[in-house]
Amino acid sequence: MITDSVSLLSKFKEVRLQSERICKPLKTEDYVVQPIVDVSPPKWHLGHTTWFFETFILVPFLKDYSLFNPDYGYLFNSYYETVGARVIRTDRGNITRPGVQEVLAYRAYVDEHMEMFLSGEVENEVNDLLELGLQHEQQHQELLIYDIKYILGNNPLFPAYQNQIEKTDTAARPLGWLNIEEGTYKIGFDKQGFSFDNEHGVHQVFLHEYAVADRLTTNGEYLEFMEDGGYSNFKHWLSDAWEWVKTNEIKAPEHWHFQDGKWHQYNLSGGLQAVNLDAPVTHISFYEADAFAKWKGLRLPTEFEWEVACLQYGSLDHAKGFSDNGLYQPQSAVNDNQFYGEVWEWTASAYRPYPYYEAPEGAVGEYNGKFMVNQMVLRGGSCATPKDHIRATYRNFFHPHLRWMFSGLRLAKHL
Template identity: 50%
Template sequence: MSLHAHPVGLADRFRSVRDLSAALVSRLSDADASVQSMADASPAKWHLAHTTWFFETFVLRDHVPGYVLHDARFPFLFNSYYEAEGQRHARDRRGMITRPHLDEVLGYRAAVDAAVLDALDALPDVARDLVALGCHHEEQHQELLLTDILHLFAQNPIAPAIWEGARKVPVQMPGPMGWIECGAQVTEIGHDGDGFAFDCEAPRHATLLSAHAIADRTVTNGEWAAFIADGGYADPRHWLADGWAWVKADAIDAPLYWERAEDGGWTRFGLDGRRAIDPAAPVTHVSFFEADAYASWAGARLPTEAEWEAAAAGYDPAVGNLLDAAGPVEPRPSADGPAFFGDVWEWTGSAYRPYPGFRAAEGAVGEYNGKFMSGQFVLRGGSCASPRGHVRASYRNFFYPHQRWQFTGVRLAKDL
């Protein structure tokens, strides 16, 4: 990780991140926070405890002499995938952890928070860097917490809302998609070493771009509905072989959470309950397979991650529809002008693999990203559930090509 630059106000940063996680679950019952809706998702309670385990393990246990674990059973329950930290509870059975209950987990968080803040000024630089890493790690879990709650509530027959959505203001459908052209060139991508970044974002390196154009916005719900109406999910010409097999095996015919209304229109389920789709808003909850098929149908392709980063580098990553506080979370119709950050994570056509010269860090934190560089595709830009300030042009998210429970969408590209 690039950990050598963290905010001067590290204590304030730590408090604000931890407070936001607590706020995100403030409307949940213990049952809401304990259930696991599928193997890819985790209970909200587990996210709260795992992020706390991270601080307790890598900061307090390893760098505060005499620290005693809050509960010696918790490392087994709340370790995620760190082999160096020993045995752990099976990921697909996290929903069986009915005890400790939510109040006990919140008490665990409070105790670890107090210990970290008490020790912070005396911590060595390496431990303060780990506090900074832990804050970024928790922000990743805040997004996962929201998308996992969404998936859980979508299984409930009464379609409950966590937050009441804002009253919809009519928005004019965006005009035809515009294109940002880029000539053939050698450019540099990857983190430049200024400020925080995860290890997979480095090292910065030169890459060749062929002449291409990238869309100035993402694909909308209305445009996706046209793809469906034109038989896009029933035409194998547009699909990769693995994608077509997935469509047939799972009877996929629309984005995740879309359903037909009685009048024949489309509805979607969100954190504000089930509502009619907003045709002008970015389509979301689509897999890489779907994104690639749509691009083929539209006579385009998905951008490479290098094309995406080169185009996004001139835009402010703090501007856009990102997560600021606990409240309604939903992609919104695009504002004026090109935008590259927020609303939906954008699938690229690039496999998630190491950059030239990548080296995983020593120790358990070296397991953070590198060992997942197999069989997944890169997404860029952040979403409406990504905390503001968390993403940057070099940020690489990654998921398997069939996964779509995250806020994932599509930006097109084409060759020139």
């Protein structure tokens, strides 16, 4: 936890600047598009993350603070019922005004007041809210990258977000296995530093002996599933999943396109390119990850199995597949087991509270707890995640049909 005012201010400035760096390559028109309900316009992200600091820190704690615009709470509140009314999620693309420059002016106004506020002594209560706000903005930076990729990747011309960046791809090494002994293991966050409330409630779980793959599943391996009729054989699919495949005519991961006799994939760096068979498969739903595992005669790990394996075999220090490298696309395994970064890994676990979980009081109590239903847990971070934002206990969660995010899989098996 950051406590001194100089470090607080420095961290605040850097996180806020990064959101605008991510948006810098965009054209003005890109800021407003909302092609599907899951994608929020980039302009909305910039406004919402600013509203968070204004609403939860400046309004209650900075004396005589005046709102930049009283209507912005209605525009940029996401889902906080405690705070008040808001534009429904499906209508965020209709917010053509305020314009981009007005939203940037809003950010500058709030930042100026936040920097003035943080120059003085900050109480522990505010420190906790500030840390949550920074972590919240980093989450939205990742969502920004997902959303920008979906917006540009569904443009008929497949425009590149940025020029081709030199990558470090190598051939995928043969798949190996990491064995975990039977036993009782501690799950959850109990260290110093920040964590979200859904990581709390440290408890013991008993695990039978098992093994997880020593790397992520690759595009090449997933293509074998496709070429073997994976999307046309109901035997691999859960009932809900099979209905999803048929209704939506799913035949490949998101952003894959079959052209000139071969599969291509849209990437933020370089646009539409031939699929790199050695890179981790990404933009797949839980349904697809589960079907692939069944086709292989294997399974997905539970989130507890994943956490234990990560703590034994993962290395955050050696991981490079985060947003920090600016590639925004996963790379093949070299000397790393790929537990951290590259792609979020679907697990076989439903998103539910840990034992002893208690949602915080007030509006921040809506941050995680009310979403603990009908979703599946993912672990590990992705190539769109800031490296200092991830840890072994971090629990991400999405509905099982979603795949616009950087999501992939790691195989597991009983021993």
